[in-house]
Amino acid sequence: MKDIFDRCKFANLKLNSRIIRTGLWESQREASGNLTPEIYNRYENIAASGVGLIISELYSLYPRDTFSKYSNTIHYTQFVREAKDLTDLVHVYDVPIFAQLGFVQFNKKTEQNMRVEDISIDDIRKIQTDYIIAAQKFDYAGFDGIQIALGNYYFLSRFINPNFNTREDNYGGNTFNRLRMVLEIIKVIKDNTKLHINCRLNAFDGANYGMSLDETIEVAKLLEKYGVDSLQVTRPRSPQFFTRENHDKNPLIDASEKIIKNVNVPVILGGGANSQNQINKLINSTNIDFISMQRPFVADPSFLVDWQIEGNGVVNCKTCNNCYWKKTSTCHINKSPSLNFK
Numbered sequence: 001m002k003d004i005f006d007r008c009k010f011a012n013l014k015l016n017s018r019i020i021r022t023g024l025w026e027s028q029r030e031a032s033g034n035l036t037p038e039i040y041n042r043y044e045n046i047a048a049s050g051v052g053l054i055i056s057e058l059y060s061l062y063p064r065d066t067f068s069k070y071s072n073t074i075h076y077t078q079f080v081r082e083a084k085d086l087t088d089l090v091h092v093y094d095v096p097i098f099a100q101l102g103f104v105q106f107n108k109k110t111e112q113n114m115r116v117e118d119i120s121i122d123d124i125r126k127i128q129t130d131y132i133i134a135a136q137k138f139d140y141a142g143f144d145g146i147q148i149a150l151g152n153y154y155f156l157s158r159f160i161n162p163n164f165n166t167r168e169d170n171y172g173g174n175t176f177n178r179l180r181m182v183l184e185i186i187k188v189i190k191d192n193t194k195l196h197i198n199c200r201l202n203a204f205d206g207a208n209y210g211m212s213l214d215e216t217i218e219v220a221k222l223l224e225k226y227g228v229d230s231l232q233v234t235r236p237r238s239p240q241f242f243t244r245e246n247h248d249k250n251p252l253i254d255a256s257e258k259i260i261k262n263v264n265v266p267v268i269l270g271g272g273a274n275s276q277n278q279i280n281k282l283i284n285s286t287n288i289d290f291i292s293m294q295r296p297f298v299a300d301p302s303f304l305v306d307w308q309i310e311g312n313g314v315v316n317c318k319t320c321n322n323c324y325w326k327k328t329s330t331c332h333i334n335k336s337p338s339l340n341f342k
């Protein structure tokens with residue numbers, strides 16, 4: 001019988017539980033980019049709680065991207081030193097930590113929010129180079145892995161999606177061509193860093209001419225073939241819309257099961273879980289082994305402590321989405337002294 005708090009293998013890593021904390025875009029960083037004591041405090045609380053793996057809040061690849069006003073950045077001089085302090089702190093609790101990296105819009109001087117078909121080969125090389133430089137910084141800073149944002153509506157999710165990518169060169173057309181830019185990034189990161197590579201991708205998008213589950217499975221197999229170590233399944237719209245009690249209505253479960261059957265790397269189910277019993281039921285009735293949670297950690301970074309001690313835990317998050325829409329990603333219902341910011 002599987003249990004949330006099983007110690008288990010996750011590719012090359014050992015986890016203290018099956019719960020993966022994935023960050024939103026909150027940071028509460030200083031305007032300069034520097035990390036505040038509250039951030040270190042939050043990470044220590046999460047790491048000490050019994051979580052299996054921490055995936056950071058979004059690191060915006062580009063300073064003027066949609067969420068960069070709120071999200072962490074690598075674009076300041078003390079990034080590696082400060083991030084190394086953060087990863088060292090998390091590692092004290094034997095918890096691995098990945099850096100989540102993505103961008104929503106590609107902007108070039110006066111050309112803002114460029115369409116996939118308008119991106120030149122030079123632009124592709126720039127994006128690839130920026131990804132690789134960021135990965136090297138994460139490696140120096142002691143992160144165990146990187147999560148490449150291929151899901152939701154991040155730019156690369158649109159690049160691999162036939163609904164957005166109508167290019168007629170080697171970076172458009174069939175599935176492999178649309179994935180080529182990502183596969184080239186993965187190869188260089190693999191060859192030059194020690195990082196575990198995780199890709200977060202949409203199971204489907206529901207749009208006409210968009211990604212179907214069958215194509216996502218093909219993408220997942222290609223990612224595995226070219227060196228990706230694990231996957232996280234999400235969808236374009238946030239899992240905030242899942243029902244609280246009836247997990248059978250979460251369409252990602254069925255999709256995740258199908259993806260898991262087709263790859264050998266670990267696959268994380270992204271979101272929608274709200275109670276200890278629900279998760280234990282899910283992992284024992286499906287082939288799903290790892291569950292990602294986001295907002296419950298915003299509501300209470302230490303909630304897993306109570307779950308371990310008392311059992312029958314239920315998350316404090318009311319799924320009101322104030323932390324989501326307001327983009328600061330602090331909880332407006334469950335206020336903690338350590339999480340109040342100016």
Ligand code: SF4
Pocket residue numbers: 295296298299316317318319320321322323324330331332333334
């Ligand atoms: S603000 Fe709402 S959605 Fe966000 S963590 Fe708090 S209760 Fe959950």
